[in-house]
Amino acid sequence: xxxxxxxxxxxxxxxxxxxxxxxxYKTSINNLQWYRQNxxxxxxxxxxxxxxxxxxxxxxxRVTLDTSKKSSSLLITASxxxxxxxxxxxxxxxxxxSRLTFGEGTQLTVxx
Amino acid sequence: ETGVTQxxxxxxxxxxxxxxxxCSSQSGHNTVSWYxxxxxxxxxxxxxxYREEENGxxxxxxxxxxxxxxxxxxxxxxxxLELDDSALYLCxxxxxxxxxxxxxFGAGSRLTVL
Numbered sequence: 001x002x003x004x005x006x007x008x009x010x011x012x013x014x015x016x017x018x019x020x021x022x023x024x025y026k027t028s029i030n031n032l033q034w035y036r037q038n039x040x041x042x043x044x045x046x047x048x049x050x051x052x053x054x055x056x057x058x059x060x061x062r063v064t065l066d067t068s069k070k071s072s073s074l075l076i077t078a079s080x081x082x083x084x085x086x087x088x089x090x091x092x093x094x095x096x097x098s099r100l101t102f103g104e105g106t107q108l109t110v111x112x
Numbered sequence: 113e114t115g116v117t118q119x120x121x122x123x124x125x126x127x128x129x130x131x132x133x134x135c136s137s138q139s140g141h142n143t144v145s146w147y148x149x150x151x152x153x154x155x156x157x158x159x160x161x162y163r164e165e166e167n168g169x170x171x172x173x174x175x176x177x178x179x180x181x182x183x184x185x186x187x188x189x190x191x192x193l194e195l196d197d198s199a200l201y202l203c204x205x206x207x208x209x210x211x212x213x214x215x216x217f218g219a220g221s222r223l224t225v226l
């Protein structure tokens with residue numbers, strides 16, 4: 001199975017609610033990134049957290065990282081219908097190149 | 113949303129044929145990587161090019177090959193197509209941000225092999 005496995009696979013919530021997605025990985029990392037993908041199009045970078053950071057915020061996004069558990073979570077607060085998309089975590093496997101290992105993603109549906 | 117453009121957006125091929133996918137990377141980004149994304153899966157790394165040389169390869173057979181040109185545009189070639197090659201092929205250029213390579217993806221080329 002791929003490193004970077006997201007949980008849950010699918011999540012359906014109402015507008016205004018918070019959405020939490022989790023990611024687990026298997027090897028050491030320099031950093032972990034989250035990307036978003038709208039219905040089979042290209043991925044868009046959301047946020048990056050380095051291995052020596054525990055929490056990071058960007059607008060309505062909050063990412064946490066627990067390297068001892070090899071896990072990360074992405075929280076989207078006050079969700080909107082426009083947040084409907086697939087969300088992927090990606091790890092660099094401790095390398096400095098652009099080779100990222102993606103999980104299988106969480107499909108988030110935000111109902112108006 | 114993105115400075116990376118890919119062509120064609122959709123194409124249909126039959127088993128055994130060959131395909132070439134093209135990518136124009138974002139200005140100033142000299143590293144390009146290609147990913148394959150099967151339906152319902154996350155992207156899988158195919159290979160990466162830096163200064164026109166392959167610089168890292170994932171678990172893909174040699175019939176997947178690529179090129180990078182002096183203007184940093186790139187091609188992905190797949191020979192002897194198989195049904196399992198049906199997927200979205202994503203090109204990404206990378207920029208260094210906060211000590212990490214952050215990828216800018218194109219919208220992808222969706223390949224269907226019949």
